[in-house]
Amino acid sequence: MRLRLLVIALLTVSFLGALDNTVVTTALATVAGQLGALEHMSWIVVGYTLASTVLLPVLGKLGDMIGPRPVFLSSLVVFMLASAACGFANSIWWLIASRVVQGMSSAGLQLMSQTIIAHATTPRQRPKYLAVIGAAFPVAILIGPLLGGLITDYWGWPWVFWVNLPVGLVALALASFAVPRIAGGGRARFDIAGTITLTVGLVALVLLAAAPGQGVMDLWMLALAVLALAAFFVVELRVAEPLVDLRHFANRTIGIGIAISAIVGVGLFSITAYLPTYFQMAYRTSATVSGLVPIATVFGMLVSNLGTGWLASRTGHYRPFPIVGTALGAAGLATMAALPVGLPLWVPMAVMAVVGLGTGAFMSLIVAVVQSAAPAGETGAVTSTVNLVRQIGSTLATAVIGGVIAAGVAALLPVGLNAATLTPQVVHAADPALQERIAQIYRDVFAPVFGFLAVTYLIGVVASVLMPRGRLSDSSDVVPAAESVTA
Structure with a gap:
């Protein structure tokens, strides 16, 4: 209860x-x-x-x-x-x-x-x-x-x-x-040097990704991020109680699990924000209708997340789910890269729903797998690493994809059209020939983006196959709810 x-x-x-x-x-x-x-x-x-x-x-x-x-x-x-x-x-x-x-x-x-x-x-x-x-x-x-x-x-x-x-x-x-x-480990030492260097590196990295296009400032942010993160890795290898224990990555289950987790951020979260714009421009839909594709994607993710979580707990097997999930994601995104414009909207909706189904198959499950492979006293640290890698991957990939889309569209637009002021309303009011041309431009710009994300999922397939076989333990050596034990 x-x-x-x-x-x-x-x-x-x-x-x-x-x-x-x-x-x-x-x-x-x-x-x-x-x-x-x-x-x-x-x-x-x-x-x-x-x-x-x-x-x-x-x-x-x-x-x-x-x-x-x-x-x-x-x-x-x-x-x-x-x-x-x-x-x-x-x-x-x-x-x-x-x-x-x-x-x-x-x-x-x-x-x-x-x-x-x-x-x-x-x-x-x-x-x-x-x-x-x-x-x-x-x-x-x-x-x-x-x-x-x-x-x-x-x-x-x-x-x-x-x-x-x-x-x-x-x-x-x-x-x-x-x-x-749950009693903690009671360690008196906290990795101050690691905290400072990681914080500086992440702040510079996130600011660079969130607000690019600042010229010289971007170079300074990139240099600061590289130096701070390099210093962080040196510190973590030397301190007795590291903030992020890099030795965890020597465990194949943890290392591969964290890599697979990054695919959720890089492969799907990064593109979701741009899907409505793509469909408003390439498929000439309204803002309301364009939102149906992300909804289909997320709904697929929700169903698969709950289904695979139940199956993994019931059987104890976990390895097949990331293999199948990353394969579905790769197939769906490769299909998106190949789809021509002008198809009924239900086609890309169904394809992106498949990508959502694939992602949901390992989105939460991989956290459970990594936690089970880590020492009990370091559960919080290893869980934070999984989430950190996923979040950084999403932030950086979103910024890169946004830059690629903006540059690609600006380069291909006909003379006289400004990408900065080109809204869906302007396109929908244009003559049919110009609408067709802009739709093709957006398709040509987004196709390699979808292709790159499909390759990301393919890397996830390889990583999932390399994950060690095993079953989740049903050991009762856990903390009962509302009781106090030593972690």
């Missing part, structure tokens, strides 16, 4: 964190406009992403040291306070600062939810429960934009943030009762 309450509490919190980002996206223009700072609108998202990315390894290590429960509950309280502060913001800088704190706490919610499940279940049970918690993300993508629009239109944009408070209070009450008290 308490395990069920624990799962409900963690699912509620995970959904809260996932929904926060998708709901806010819809209200961005309204928020920035009312605060008189449209030019700084992107920093509302960048600040959140930056903070959540940088804090992942720190919070993972902290969870292993003092136990995941205090990190989780503290993150939830801070998240609610930051949400309240966002709603009361009367300037863009107040809002951005509050979003940074929100992002920091959101990292703790996401990471500790997975870590707590690892401690409270057997390896065999883990895929099923992680799949349930992981379902929060695709569901948030499906309903977040609509919910954000409704809240903004009828209640006002502050409620986009304040709606977190009643849900958060319910989750806090459930979590306070259901989350087990």
Whole structure:
């Protein structure tokens, strides 16, 4: 009974964190406009992403040291306070600062939810429960934009943030009762040098990816990121208690699992944001209709995530799912690269649904596999590494793909058309011949992007085949919900 309450509490919190980002996206223009700072609108998202990315390894290590429960509950309280502060913001800088704190706490919610499940279940049970918690993300993508629009239109944009408070209070009450008290390792030393060098490197990397096109500043950011991350690797190889234990990568299951996890960010999350634009331009659909393709993709991901989690827990076998999943993703994206424009919209919808099915087959499962291969006292650290690699992959790939699309379209457009001002409305109002030409341009630009992402999934197929065979253990040596034991 308490395990069920624990799962409900963690699912509620995970959904809260996932929904926060998708709901806010819809209200961005309204928020920035009312605060008189449209030019700084992107920093509302960048600040959140930056903070959540940088804090992942720190919070993972902290969870292993003092136990995941205090990190989780503290993150939830801070998240609610930051949400309240966002709603009361009367300037863009107040809002951005509050979003940074929100992002920091959101990292703790996401990471500790997975870590707590690892401690409270057997390896065999883990895929099923992680799949349930992981379902929060695709569901948030499906309903977040609509919910954000409704809240903004009828209640006002502050409620986009304040709606977190009643849900958060319910989750806090459930979590306070259901989350087990798991003793940490009690290590006195914290890897300060590793934390500083990794933080500097990640900040430079995320800023470079989130706001490219700054000329000399981009070169400085790239140089800083390379130097800081190189210093980080040197530090981690020398300290007694590293922030990210690089020795984990010597374990083939962990190393391959982390590599496969990156494919979720690089191969799918990176392209999803650009799909509506592609279909509005290449298939000449409305904004509303173009959103059906990402919905089909996410729905496929949701179904597959839950299905494979249940099957893996039932059978104990995990290796076939990433093999089949990455193969489906590669086939779907290769098909997208070959599709001509002018087909009925249901065709690319079905193809992208297959990509979603493939991705969902290993999205949450691979976290459970990596956790099961790691020492119990380092569950938080290894879980944070999985999430960190996925998030960095998504951030960098999204920036690169955006740059490729922008440059490709600008280079191929007929003389007299400006890519910066070319909106779907302008294209739909143009003569049929120009519409056809622009549709073909977008198809020609996106085809190699889909092809590159298909190759990414093919690499995942190879990695999945190389993953060691095995079955998830049904050992009872786990932390029962609401009991205190040594991790």
